[in-house]
Amino acid sequence: MSNFADMKELIFATNNKHKLQEVSEMLNNTVVIKSLAEIGLNGDIPETADTLEGNALQKAQWVYERTGKDCFADDTGLEVDALDGRPGVYSARYAGEHCSFDDNINKMLAEMKDKTNRKARFRTVICLIENGTPRYFEGRVDGQILTERYGKEGFGYDPIFMPDRFAVSFAEMPLEVKNHISHRGHAVAKLVEYLKKTTN
Numbered sequence: 652m653s654n655f656a657d658m659k660e661l662i663f664a665t666n667n668k669h670k671l672q673e674v675s676e677m678l679n680n681t682v683v684i685k686s687l688a689e690i691g692l693n694g695d696i697p698e699t700a701d702t703l704e705g706n707a708l709q710k711a712q713w714v715y716e717r718t719g720k721d722c723f724a725d726d727t728g729l730e731v732d733a734l735d736g737r738p739g740v741y742s743a744r745y746a747g748e749h750c751s752f753d754d755n756i757n758k759m760l761a762e763m764k765d766k767t768n769r770k771a772r773f774r775t776v777i778c779l780i781e782n783g784t785p786r787y788f789e790g791r792v793d794g795q796i797l798t799e800r801y802g803k804e805g806f807g808y809d810p811i812f813m814p815d816r817f818a819v820s821f822a823e824m825p826l827e828v829k830n831h832i833s834h835r836g837h838a839v840a841k842l843v844e845y846l847k848k849t850t851n
């Protein structure tokens with residue numbers, strides 16, 4: 652694809668600037684990503700389903716119903732084995748409604764204080780709506796919950812998550828490295844593969 656003006660446009664149903672930056676970098680040269688701010692769509696996107704797939708669909712549908720344009724949304728959960736898969740789909744609100752990333756990390760460190768099994772994974776589901784039809788793309792990364800914070804990059808639980816085969820947390824990695832191995836990175840790679848096959 653050489654001509655920027657001819658590239659397919661997709662709206663990314665998120666208000667999270669970090670995610671927008673991560674995903675825009677990965678989709679560079681495949682499609683033009685428009686943020687909600689760029690198209691002037693405001694408001695709280697609902698996220699009330701009890702699965703990642705359900706939430707991704709709900710968020711993408713919210714945008715599709717308001718714009719009629721092709722769009723996608725993602726939903727991510729951190730699944731911790733010693734907590735029977737919690738917080739999972741409730742990762743954003745783990746420490747309560749309107750809690751901060753820091754509140755969530757503090758709660759996780761407290762709940763995991765005496766746990767020896769620290770295995771966890773991030774799982775992302777992307778829902779793409781094209782011409783009204785939803786399609787799903789999933790990515791995951793396995794790792795460990797650390798016992799304290801490391802690093803300043805990224806967002807969310809990044810300072811306390813160390814992916815397998817690495818000796819640093821997500822928050823200690825350059826964004827390109829995180830994107831290459833992360834849950835969202837793998838899900839976006841599948842989305843890119845699909846878009847490359849279907850757009851020209």
Ligand code: IMP
Nearest residue numbers: 725726727728729742743806807808809
């Ligand atoms: P969301 O619903 O996809 O926004 O993700 C739910 C929550 O998971 C977010 O509020 C973050 O706390 C966390 N999360 C999502 N993606 C990441 C990531 O790449 N690193 C760390 N935490 C993440």
